[in-house]
Amino acid sequence: MYHIDPLYLLIFFGTMALSLFASWRVKGAYARYSQVPASSGMSGAEIAQRILDLNGIRDVTVRSTHGLLSDHYDPTNKTLVLCEENFYGTNVAALGVAAHECGHALQHQQLYAPLQWRMAAVGITTVVGSIIPFVGMGLLYLAPKIAIPILALCFGVVMVFQLITLPVEFDATARAKRILAQTGAVAPGAETAAMSKVLDAAALTYVAAFISALATFLYYVMHMLGGQRNDD
């Protein structure tokens, strides 16, 4: 009978706790600082359009969507999607998130290298993501010697993808902070500090995702190397 490795359980529950903690922190920061109105009176949609205009970006559409914090920039369709709370919101959290998504549109316009790498890696990462459950559930029990190297490779791809995501996200947040200060959409002092807390908490979720992918990748690599040693 296949026994469950205690180290695997530790990594599984440890990374799950880390990602829950990161998402709890971002939700908490958002709930708190979305109550802080921006004295500029601008909404997320207004600042997004303003930033795009100031940078001569005319082919990106700003639109709203349902689903709190489902905000993203879609480079394929050149669409900047803000959740309704941030689209219409005139608080510092809404402006921070909108400016962060504009940061991605600026990266796209300026052919920022990590964003190009990330876009190139989306396809393979999606494929790998759909393979992992089959290999992890089925093949791992039937033929662990084949499954473990495949899992190591798959989680290696996921880890690299999460690693590339880090500069993309940190750069978008740095751009957002600069732009909001320059345009005066978020006032210096308390407003800027509150906005920064939301964006920094959001950045932590990407760090958590990278650490989880790295730990899982190393686990399978270690298993693969250990398995080979046993054969000698």
Ligand SMILES: [Zn+2]
């Ligand atoms: Zn982002």
